[in-house]
Amino acid sequence: MTVPAGPGAGSAARPVPRLYAYGLLMRAAVKSQLQYRGNLLFGLAGGAAFQGVGLAFIWVVATRFGAVGGWSMTEICLLYGMRLTSHGLWVVPGNQLYFLDVTIQTGEFDRYLVRPTGVLPQLLARGIHLPVFGDLVTGLVILTGAAWQLGVPHSAAGVLYLVLALVGGAMVEGAFQIGISAMCFRTLSNRSLRVLVDSVMNSFGGYPLKVFPGPARFVLTFLVPVAFVAYLPAGVLLGRAGDLHVPLWAACAAPGAGPLLLWLAHRLWRAQSAHYSSSGT
Template sequence: MTTLGLYIALMSAGLKGELQYRLNFVIWVAMGVIYQLTGFVFIWVLLSRFQELAGWSLGEVAFLYGLRLLGHGLQLLGFGYIHMLEIYVREGLFDRFLVRPVPVLLHIIVSRFPVGAIGDFGSGLVLFLVANSLVAVDWSPPALAFASLTVIGAALLEAGLKLMVASLSFRFLSTRSIVFVVDDVFNNFGNYPLKIFGGVAQFVLTFGIPVAFIAYLPATVLLGRTSELAVSPVLAYLAPLAGAMVFGLALLVWRHELPSYQSAGH
């Protein structure tokens, strides 16, 4: 069986296992929806008073927000348990992944089905579709392809950054604070047009922690707002590639750091 086939089989089995506890399943999905939409309610209240945010209308901000949530939700669905690596290493549970006939990283990713991610992705999809009715986007085949690649690229970028941080657990054991910082940056800055931040912040959020590639840069392409960018519009059109590059780099970091692991019995 190929790695992809194994991944699909294990995730399907995990989903079936979670569905055995239907009330718990519904609660987790609902929690994901409530958590994500609460953030947008804040923006809606803000824009109801001021009408626009850095020149962006409510519909445009909702479009950006929904695009970001789609990528985030897909990342959680596909790679939701990468952050558990630190716990497995610190508590001496990582050894069990080394002795099973499944690729180690794949086994960690599919160790449990991330039920709450369904709520994240679903709320992002609903918000994106509603926002689409409020903005003028020409959904030509190239635009549809670009949007689809953007969501996939966003998922890979976020997963790649988390995998890089998680891989450091083999050396430093505790990386939780770094994971929280990465999550906070994505949650606090990824849902807004970067124009509202200063030049230094825009630079850091583009080339430091590349939040801009998640939704803002692609949204400017789809909404026809690339003229406002402080960087070359070429970067906006190439934004989906950033995810593949970051995830590829993360795999190299993972392979480099894995030999540093020392079993709890040594």
């Protein structure tokens, strides 16, 4: 049975604005989790510990060799903090995208189609995964400490660029995950691919990409856009734009890649959702 994927299909109720519906549903999800304060604290600690292991490994490498790709440990902390903060800004509101396969296979997705609002906001607000808050908090702590040690950004314009870079980086990661998830309407399951991309972002996003060979840098810039999440903006803030593997204008414009990719991902989502077929369960 093919179910129309348009928002509000089969409902005569007045459509609810997507952002308003998302806000209401997310507020309810957060309130339900706040009833268990101990679980929240353990979730934060778990997320922070997981991300801290990655930074500790980079610290070991930097301690052994003195620098990584010519970047000091403090500069790498700035890069790592930017990447992790952008990851947190995306994964806190968007973590439920990882469960798209389950909602399709169990028929839960059918319910989203008959409600008078967009299906994507309903999916993203179906619940909340507590450890992701640990990612965001850890990223902000590392970023703040490194920025204070390095004295960056140096001006109000630099602060604005940093904020735009963090939001843009979150959009880049979110766009890539939404775009991959959109193919699930045809394949029914591709969670392993989304987990793989998330692993690539986490594994390589905290390193200066100049440590990798040319083909790897190309892949991590133009195929899986890890460089646009934090590496290129961090290079601009640190005055290292001349050392990057892209032109100066491209590095400075890196935050703009996020809105563009997110727009393209949303269009792909809408196009692929038309191919959704109910599981009948």
